[in-house]
Amino acid sequence: MRTQVAIIGSGPAGLLLGQLLTNAGIDNVILERTTKEHVLSRIRAGVLEEGMAGMLDEAGAGARMRAEGLPHDGFDLAFDGRRHRVDLYGLTDGKRVMVYGQTEVTHDLMDKREETGGLSVYEAANVRPHDFDTDRPHVTYEKDGREHRIDCDFIAGCDGYHGISRKSVPEAAIEIFERGYPFGWLGIIADVPPVSHELIYANHPRGFALCSMRSTTRSRYYVQVPADEKVEDWSDERFWDEIRSRLPEKTAEAMTTGxxxxxxxxxxxxxxxxxxxxxxxxxxxxxxHIVPPTGAKGLNLAASDVRYLFDALHEYYAEKSSAGLDAYSEKALARVWKAERFSWWMTSTMHRFPDQGPFGQKIQHAELDYLFQSRAALTMLAENYVGLPY
Structure with a gap:
């Protein structure tokens, strides 16, 4: 088989890139090692920047998001027992975010791909990219007991942190920058109304908490826990008691549990x-790249990568120019590092660290207090949260 672009991975990044390419008349094949059902079972991020929402529209897969998604004009930061609203719409000249689950994004893109005849191969075992350092790259995979080969012009590795694409690159050709954090997020989904119509990020002496949602009837909640915490040690009752202890009193009283x-x-x-x-x-x-989920940048960064990569591939096939391809890494990484900085800042400001001590807690308090005394500081937060321009 031959195609122009072989895409490894059928998550949102691979599907979005594939659909934009298909719409532009650029042939592509998506290879996915798991089943379609497994891909759709992943429950992850659900806050979309305006740029990503616009790309779903561009792909022709945004109708259900526009009908069922929840546009948010702001969110709350809770500390010192009170909630303080960040007016995204007012601080960014009318920009907002859209709450719409990643599973729904994936479903919509899969449906659009089937509608437009795009080829996706599920349960493709032992996918391997080959000869990508030459002018004749190809990808091999196994299915139904046979090895298959796809010759292509380019390979897009959209297969996640544990995927084969990055692992296929020689160690000497790639540099890794990494930071771990001494805590995790214990999260639950419950079919109960959200405690607030907008998200609440809470800084509390017991640790961080987040009140989010997937719809008006399905809530997503998180609490900060030690990195080695075991989910089986947390009953539903224990979780509800813990998150309510980290929220302002009136908010905790209004929370519906289930x-x-x-x-x-x-x-x-x-x-x-x-x-x-x-x-x-x-x-x-x-x-x-991976970012902490504080600030909701992971899925949106995948979309910005796709924006740059699709534009570069479209330019290559439409104008026979490789300028966009040559600039892809530098352009994408510039935005990645800004999102990494913002996610690190949000994480550092809202979480309690084991070695933070009284001094660190005072610094956190001063940072949060300053935010709501400075329009410039709040604007920085809002601009990053709704998404920097591509």
């Missing part, structure tokens, strides 16, 4: 691989 639909502990880390281009192999999304 049985969890899903419960898990997520590690918190920062990770960036440089560069993101290896001649004819390009990394996008989690294959090239």
């Amino acid at each position: 049985p969890s639909v899903e419960k898990s502990v997520a590690a918190i880390r920062s990770f960036v691989a440089e560069p993101l281009r290896f001649r004819r192999l390009f990394l996008a999304g989690d294959a090239g």
Whole structure:
């Protein structure tokens, strides 16, 4: 088989890139090692920047998001027993975010791909990119007991942190920047109304908490826990007691509790691989970088990578110019590092660290207090939260 772009990974990054390419008449094939059902079972981020929402519209997959998603004009920071609102809309000249789950994004993109005849191969075992440092790259995989080969012009590695794309790059050709955090997020999903119509990020002596949602009837809640915490040690009752203890009193009293639909502990880390281009192999999304979930940048960074990569590929096929491809890594990484900085800042400001001590707690308090006394500081927060321009 031959295609123009072989895409490894059928998550949001791979699907979004594939759909934009298909719409532009650029042939592509998506290879996914798991089943379609497994991909759709992943429950992750749900806050979309305006730029990503616009890209879903551009891909022709934004109708359900516009009908069912929840536009948010702001969010709250809670500390010292009070909630303080960040007016995203007012601070950014009318920009907002859209709350719409990653699972729904994936579902919409899969449906659009099927509608437009794009080829996705699920349960493709032992996917391997080959010869991407030459003018004749190809990808091999196994399915139904046979090995298959796809010759292509370019390979897009959209297969996540644990995927084969980055692992196929020689160690000497890539530099890794990484930071771990001494805590994780214990999260639950429950079919109960959200405690607030906008998100609440809480800084509390017992640790960070986040009140989020997937819809007007499904809530997503998190609490900071030690990095080695075991999810089986947390009953629903214990979780509800803990998150309510970290929220302002009136908010805690208004919270509706119920049985969890899903419960898990997520590690918190920062990770960036440089560069993101290896001649004819390009990394996008989690294959090239991870951010702490504080600030909701992971899924949105995948979208910005796709923005740059699609524009570069479109330019290559439409104008026979490789300028965009040559600039891809530098351009994408510039935005990645700004998002890494913002996510690190949000994480450092809102969480309690084991070695922070009284001095560190006072600094956190001063930082939060300053935010709501300075429009310039709040504007910095709002601009980053709604998403920096591409």
